[in-house]
Amino acid sequence: MKNLWVLAGLIAVAVILSAGCICSVNAQSSSRSRVGNPYQGQGLAYDGTYYYYITDTGISKYDSNWNLVTLNPNAAGQCGSGVAQISELGDGKVYNGVLYVVGVDGSTNAAYLGMWETSNLNFIRSVNLAEVRGTWFQVPPTGPQISAAGVGVNPSAHALAVVSYGEAPPPQSNGIQGAIFLYDLRTFAYRGVISPSHTMWNSQGIDYYNGHYYVSAESDSQAHQGNFSTGGVFMESANGGGVTRIIAYSRFTNGGEIQGIDVTSTGIRVLCGVYIYTFTAAPPYDLVQTVKQPAS
Numbered sequence: 044m045k046n047l048w049v050l051a052g053l054i055a056v057a058v059i060l061s062a063g064c065i066c067s068v069n070a071q072s073s074s075r076s077r078v079g080n081p082y083q084g085q086g087l088a089y090d091g092t093y094y095y096y097i098t099d100t101g102i103s104k105y106d107s108n109w110n111l112v113t114l115n116p117n118a119a120g121q122c123g124s125g126v127a128q129i130s131e132l133g134d135g136k137v138y139n140g141v142l143y144v145v146g147v148d149g150s151t152n153a154a155y156l157g158m159w160e161t162s163n164l165n166f167i168r169s170v171n172l173a174e175v176r177g178t179w180f181q182v183p184p185t186g187p188q189i190s191a192a193g194v195g196v197n198p199s200a201h202a203l204a205v206v207s208y209g210e211a212p213p214p215q216s217n218g219i220q221g222a223i224f225l226y227d228l229r230t231f232a233y234r235g236v237i238s239p240s241h242t243m244w245n246s247q248g249i250d251y252y253n254g255h256y257y258v259s260a261e262s263d264s265q266a267h268q269g270n271f272s273t274g275g276v277f278m279e280s281a282n283g284g285g286v287t288r289i290i291a292y293s294r295f296t297n298g299g300e301i302q303g304i305d306v307t308s309t310g311i312r313v314l315c316g317v318y319i320y321t322f323t324a325a326p327p328y329d330l331v332q333t334v335k336q337p338a339s
Contacts, residue, residue: 086134086303115164122157134193134248134303153186193248206249241286248303
């Protein structure tokens with residue numbers, strides 16, 4: 044979802060150097076628009092009954108037949124809490140009646156976590172992820188270091204998991220693409236980072252199910268950046284090990300850019316291009332439904 048601009052990269056380097064740590068930062072990035080588009084799908088969530096469709100600027104709630112229930116076209120503005128100009132929302136997750144969605148300020152790359160009531164999409168609050176406290180001497184990463192693309196919930200660890208779109212600079216991320224930053228589900232305190240055993244390039248969404256993280260990503264390595272055919276859905280253990288691509292991009296038969304993901308026992312749901320694909324949650328991950336994304 045998110046890209047590190049050159050300016051943001053310079054700011055991140057300055058922050059690292061001012062902390063007394065000289066680290067190398069990979070300047071590799073890809074160009075993308077930071078202008079919010081109310082029709083551009085970025086993420087989705089599913090609570091077992093309703094779908095939540097997330098665009099650059101708003102959130103819509105649909106029933107099981109994709110009939111519109113309610114919508115919140117001002118979600119991006121609410122996520123910035125009147126301070127940040129959120130240009131693009133990302134992937135989200137429903138947990139205990141709350142919809143969690145990440146958003147990024149296009150001018151500063153500040154990363155925010157917004158929360159909405161699932162019943163009516165009323166705004167609850169938002170949190171600047173760079174301003175939370177750290178636990179056990181953990182130093183929260185800056186917005187550019189997070190490069191937030193999506194958020195999932197790991198109930199077992201009582202944690203929110205935020206996946207990085209770009210190559211988040213060290214030291215917090217170890218310069219790993221697809222780094223997963225963990226925050227306390229109740230206090231939002233920063234708890235550390237998971238570095239996957241195998242790099243996924245330009246991750247777009249994340250979820251946690253049955254002991255594993257599921258990440259939707261555009262490609263499998265820097266060498267293949269922009270080559271969507273190497274992307275798809277990747278599964279990794281809770282500590283980042285054993286990364287495996289379980290659903291290849293070729294299975295998204297209508298093409299387009301892969302975006303958010305939601306995983307439950309009833310299926311793996313992925314937004315790609317203008318379609319939402321549902322696969323079974325267990326091997327061989329059969330395709331069971333393809334639905335064109337709704338107009339928002």
